Amino acid sequence: MNHLTVGQRSPLSNLAIDDTAPITLKFTRQSPIEMDISCFALDAAGKLINDDYMVFYNQPTSPCGQIKLTHYESQPTANKGIQAEFEVNLSKLATNIDSLFFVLSADTPLNQIQSLEIGIWQQSQKVQAEYQAVDFAQQQASMLMQLYRKSGVWRVSNVAQGFNGGLAAIVQHFGGDVEEGSPQAVEATVTPVKAKPSLEKVMLDKAPKLVNLAKKATISLEKRQLQKLTAKVALVLDASGSMNRQYKKGRVQEVVNRILPLAVSFDDDQALDCWAFARDPQYLGEIGLSNYDGFINNAHGGWRKWALGPRINNEAEVMKAVTDFYQKDGLDVPVYVLFISDGGVNDNRGITRVMTDAAKLPIFWQFVGLGGRGYGILKKLDDMEGRVIDNCDFFELDDLDDISEESLYESMLEEFPSWLKEARKIGLITS
The missing domain is CATH 3.40.50.410 (von Willebrand factor, type A domain)
Structure with missing residues (x-):
């Protein structure tokens, strides 16, 4: 099994993960506070495809059916337990979906969390990432892990970047509408390659x-x-x-x-x-x-x-x-x-x-x-x-x-x- 440190990136193939087959991400936590785990499907500009492509406990499946929240436990726990499981089929995502960002959020500072682990599974566990309270500081949200395409290859990045303002701020950061969602149809077309801005x-x-x-x-x-x-x-x-x-x-x-x-x-x-x-x-x-x-x-x-x-x-x-x-x-x-x-x-x-x-x-x-x-x-x-x-x-x-x-x-x-x-x-x- 591979241990992914904070900041580390890798092609999935280097981690013995086949990106043509479904993978499962398991989030195991020990936490005295309530926390949410969400998945955002983003385009090449880093913006939410539309509001229906934020997958969380209240919207457990993406419109295309290839991103699913298959298990969720919202309550705090004194012992380690699985809070969330996402099943993702990368090879069947629309080509304008450039990355998936998995985000942790709460109404109080995340440094109250005792521990959090992310496992990426495909038949067996392939990857493990671990976080402690010190990794979260006073922020109320953290952009934890990203699955993204680069040069046609799916990769993973252990970002673990804190974000002030909680879930609403992250939704706005990704271009979502917190108050009134205005979903747009997902176009299953290749995102055009843009020239580098100056x-x-x-x-x-x-x-x-x-x-x-x-x-x-x-x-x-x-x-x-x-x-x-x-x-x-x-x-x-x-x-x-x-x-x-x-x-x-x-x-x-x-x-x-x-x-x-x-x-x-x-x-x-x-x-x-x-x-x-x-x-x-x-x-x-x-x-x-x-x-x-x-x-x-x-x-x-x-x-x-x-x-x-x-x-x-x-x-x-x-x-x-x-x-x-x-x-x-x-x-x-x-x-x-x-x-x-x-x-x-x-x-x-x-x-x-x-x-x-x-x-x-x-x-x-x-x-x-x-x-x-x-x-x-x-x-x-x-x-x-x-x-x-x-x-x-x-x-x-x-x-x-x-x-x-x-x-x-x-x-x-x-x-x-x-x-x-x-x-x-x-x-x-x-x-």
Whole structure:
């Protein structure tokens, strides 16, 4: 059985799930409060197909009959028990249904829930995802798990993203009508592929604070013909003790702000994956246009509370965690990793081993030295022998304020295009 951690994504086929046969999702909870579990069928724009495609205890079957709530228990329980079971037949859904979002909601904060487990079954249990009270904080709703199509392949994502306002707010977020539903007929037609909107327009609509950054990023992207590239973006943040000053002065949050336009341009989800590391790595979740502002001070209680063990450097461990994450995700598109460090690097041998293995994968690593020294092997990786491809680059800054945003994007993207070209040539990238 596969355990799906928060933030992890994977093609169903990688989890021994046949998307042409029905699957069952079982929600087992131990909770002193009443809570609701609903399924939303969404189109490619992330909007509810129509109000009849919200499947819950009061509307247990979708109009097409391929999404069914087959079991439901509404009352709280002191013991673990199955609250809901959904049966889904993905292969028979209308082609304009792009994803299914399973949502948890309550009238009170969800952190009162003792535990919640989601199991995906097909003859036997294939997947398990587990949540505790700490995963829910004070929100009254959480977008738990998503089944979605990508390049014709059904995938699963353990989103676990909190949402303020409860079920009504989520219905409105997905475009549903809370007061007066106005169902529309579902058209069983393929959703047309839309051209990517301009980066500047996306930012203007969703994150106006970043419009100027988007303009400058666009110049670098167009110069390198990357504006139509589809890729994943990852951010890895050194959170060792010597980085405290950078966090306190807001420099690390500024790194988040400056890389987000690249993620919005590259990634279909308009988000990036973020890790922090000291002795231990921690996956902090996705950063997108709805949660980037103040992310460093808000995610998992803020940077001072991240579960990283002693605040000493261990680059090799987080590099391995990032590599493992994307291998499980399927690596169907290239990955761009921005890796921030202020030096004090150790375990050169371990770093060399991980990077040599990672060179066989469609992952490019852009290392940035920020306001430190002792970068060690990170400065030498670019010239390291024994790899199937040069998969990394390095540059350093004394201070983020010392470089213009235009120059920063130029440095961040300097070697990425040549790596893409070579990676395609040797077959690492097929798209």
